Amino acid sequence: MMELLFKDMTVAIVGNSPSILTRKDGQRIDKNDTVVRFNFAEPNADNYESIGTRCDFMICSRGMYAQRIRRRRFASLFPDAPLRTKYAVQGPVRGKGRRICKSRPTSGFVGVLLALHHGATSVQVYGFTGLKDGHWYNPHKFTRGHNGGREFAYLKKLHDAGTIELIQYEDKSE
Numbered sequence: 001m002m003e004l005l006f007k008d009m010t011v012a013i014v015g016n017s018p019s020i021l022t023r024k025d026g027q028r029i030d031k032n033d034t035v036v037r038f039n040f041a042e043p044n045a046d047n048y049e050s051i052g053t054r055c056d057f058m059i060c061s062r063g064m065y066a067q068r069i070r071r072r073r074f075a076s077l078f079p080d081a082p083l084r085t086k087y088a089v090q091g092p093v094r095g096k097g098r099r100i101c102k103s104r105p106t107s108g109f110v111g112v113l114l115a116l117h118h119g120a121t122s123v124q125v126y127g128f129t130g131l132k133d134g135h136w137y138n139p140h141k142f143t144r145g146h147n148g149g150r151e152f153a154y155l156k157k158l159h160d161a162g163t164i165e166l167i168q169y170e171d172k173s174e
Contacts, residue, residue, distance in 0.1 A: 005057050006118035009033035013115060014051055015108045015127030016041045016135040019169035025126055026052040032124065036115065038107040041135065051127070059107045059114070100154050103147040112155065112164065123164040128155060 005011075012032040014020070016039065026043075029035060029052035037043075037055045096113055105113075108128060115123045130152030159166035 002114060002118040005034050006115050006120045008119060008121055010122040011036060011115045011120040011124070012052070013108065013111050013123060013125045013128075014038075015125070015129075017127045017129040017169070018135070019129050020127030021047060021050045022169060023167070024049045025167065026050055028052075029124075029126060030054045032122075034115075034120075036111045038111060039135075059111050100150070102150060106146050106148070106151060109151045109155075112158075116158075116163065124167065125155060125159075125164050126167045128152060128166065129169060 010032045011034045012029045014029060014035060014037050026047075026049045034056045035052065035054040036057045036059065038058070039060045040058065042055060043051050043053050096117075100109075112123065112125060128151075130148040155164065155166050158164045
């Protein structure tokens with residue numbers, strides 16, 4: 001199934017950093033063959049210009065999956081979710097992510113590794129800042145157990161090597 005989503009495709013990996021809302025990349029994101037989002041962070045009319053409208057594949061952590069799906073809250077949370085959206089729990093490349101990060105990889109990092117592992121021709125990475133500013137849908141939520149700085153350094157290394165395109169955001173923390 002993963003090959004259908006990634007092999008020989010252009011892929012937009014859309015992270016959840018609030019800094020993604022500072023740019024107007026929505027149309028650029030939606031032009032990709034596959035758009036991947038994380039942890040049920042679905043676009044809405046207030047952010048379409050910045051994060052686009054499409055979601056072809058949703059990756060979520062086990063905890064988020066259990067919280068939303070098992071409790072059957074998904075339909076009430078996202079009544080307009082596209083039919084093509086697929087939901088999966090992290091798995092196939094999670095071990096590689098753990099080795100790179102020396103910690104539990106984020107869902108977003110697993111998404112980048114999945115796209116590369118399954119043969120995407122182009123991977124554009126949006127909304128990743130190393131977990132320093134939370135999530136756009138809840139800026140005060142920081143996740144424990146992840147090494148965002150190490151993940152971001154690895155993404156930067158992939159970007160510098162030309163393997164992915166890491167969309168850069170202004171650092172407003174200073």
